[in-house]
Amino acid sequence: MGPDDLRPLLDQPTTCVVRVDGAPITELYPLLQQVRVTMSRTVATECTLTLDNLRDEAGQWVVQRSGLLRTWRPIEIIADFGGGNEQEVMRGYIRQIDSDYPQQMGQASVRVTGQDESLLLDREHIHRRWSEPDNPLSDGAIAREAVQSPITVQAEEGLTNTDLVQNDTTYRFLRSRAEANGFELYFREQTLFFGPPQLEGDPLPTIMLYAGRNTNCLELSVAHDGHRPVEVRIARSQPSGSESDDGQGPFTSTLPLLGSEPAQGDEPTLPPFVWQMNPRGASMEEARSRAQAAANENAWRIRATGELDGALYRNVLLTHRTVNLDGAGDTEDGAYYVDSVTHSFTADGYRQQFTLIRNATGRTDAPVGATDRLGGVTG
Numbered sequence: 001m002g003p004d005d006l007r008p009l010l011d012q013p014t015t016c017v018v019r020v021d022g023a024p025i026t027e028l029y030p031l032l033q034q035v036r037v038t039m040s041r042t043v044a045t046e047c048t049l050t051l052d053n054l055r056d057e058a059g060q061w062v063v064q065r066s067g068l069l070r071t072w073r074p075i076e077i078i079a080d081f082g083g084g085n086e087q088e089v090m091r092g093y094i095r096q097i098d099s100d101y102p103q104q105m106g107q108a109s110v111r112v113t114g115q116d117e118s119l120l121l122d123r124e125h126i127h128r129r130w131s132e133p134d135n136p137l138s139d140g141a142i143a144r145e146a147v148q149s150p151i152t153v154q155a156e157e158g159l160t161n162t163d164l165v166q167n168d169t170t171y172r173f174l175r176s177r178a179e180a181n182g183f184e185l186y187f188r189e190q191t192l193f194f195g196p197p198q199l200e201g202d203p204l205p206t207i208m209l210y211a212g213r214n215t216n217c218l219e220l221s222v223a224h225d226g227h228r229p230v231e232v233r234i235a236r237s238q239p240s241g242s243e244s245d246d247g248q249g250p251f252t253s254t255l256p257l258l259g260s261e262p263a264q265g266d267e268p269t270l271p272p273f274v275w276q277m278n279p280r281g282a283s284m285e286e287a288r289s290r291a292q293a294a295a296n297e298n299a300w301r302i303r304a305t306g307e308l309d310g311a312l313y314r315n316v317l318l319t320h321r322t323v324n325l326d327g328a329g330d331t332e333d334g335a336y337y338v339d340s341v342t343h344s345f346t347a348d349g350y351r352q353q354f355t356l357i358r359n360a361t362g363r364t365d366a367p368v369g370a371t372d373r374l375g376g377v378t379g
Helices: 024-029 061-066 117-121 137-145 170-181 285-296
Strands: 015-020 032-040 046-052 074-080 088-099 109-116 125-131 152-155 164-169 184-188 190-194 204-208 216-222 231-237 244-245 274-277 302-309 324-326 334-346 349-358
Touching: 015 032, 024 032, 024 046, 024 061, 024 170, 032 088, 046 088, 088 117, 117 170, 137 152, 137 170, 137 190, 137 285, 170 184, 170 244, 170 285, 204 216, 231 285, 274 285, 302 334
Parallel strands: 152 190, 204 324, 231 274
Antiparallel strands: 015 074, 032 046, 032 334, 046 109, 074 088, 088 109, 125 164, 184 190, 216 302, 231 244, 302 349, 324 334, 334 349
8 A cells, every 4th residue: 555566455446545654655555454543522533553474584573674664654534535635544653562463473463553733732640830829821832832843723712810820741632622722632744733613613624425436435324312412500519418500601603603503402392401510729710711612512403424435525534623514404404523433444445534523503504615416516
């Protein structure tokens, strides 16, 4: 799987390029059976390479003899759609290598696991006081100072802290601060993004269902979850052990709607659907931020799961981006937010299994990035 005629996926219209230390693993392409990349809004992106392993005439195992795959080597996974259209799926570092030697020597294999650049920030446990009452610091400023080259940072300011101590690795500490702000934290193309969901940018190319020759979606299921609270309130424990609403709230979603009507989360004939949060010692500012984040997350009441044919879609579906869906009807067509994607390259082709989320139904207008069904898709 690569840019030369050794790769086993040569006849496929979309191929996978694997680069380690900036160079394709040409010698190992004939042994590469699968490349799998899993990405999610809430956890680090990982890749898994599965290779057959053979012994040469000198009794050496080919994968180990090559010396190409070693822990902490930089790794990149690229989808090559042909015609100069290469798109990055992920980049990071090799975290683990597993070699299996079953009873049948012909079934020997090597499994390589990589993780995105968050791995660099998850090595050292750090104890550091970042802010004090006379020296307050925003979470965005902390992220920009804590993360060093070669990673760049794009960070919103977020909460300003007057008493904040790190007692963890930098990655886990920043992940906790992202949760406190209702932010997302992810790595893409050597950049750390630390900020709220971006729902109003340009969408990815449209997912097309039942669209004749423009179809790129192999299957789709859509679920509407009504058991999610409409409001969130802050409650603090009293000395008696009971909880008391201190007047903070209610909090409802502030996210832009990805559709024409909010996804139904309440029934007017029933009591209001409200959850209470105990801030557990957080400042009131942080408690309000966490309650707002919970209200925003609860608004994702619609979840679509499905699978794309990557050769037909001709794009890499990425988390933390919006994408339009076309072909599921007036209620379920429209804009979605990409929650998770599993990219799989095998001899059978390139597949992308996805989960999309939505806080509304219907279209606001004709989906951005789509044309008529005979005219194809524009980006």
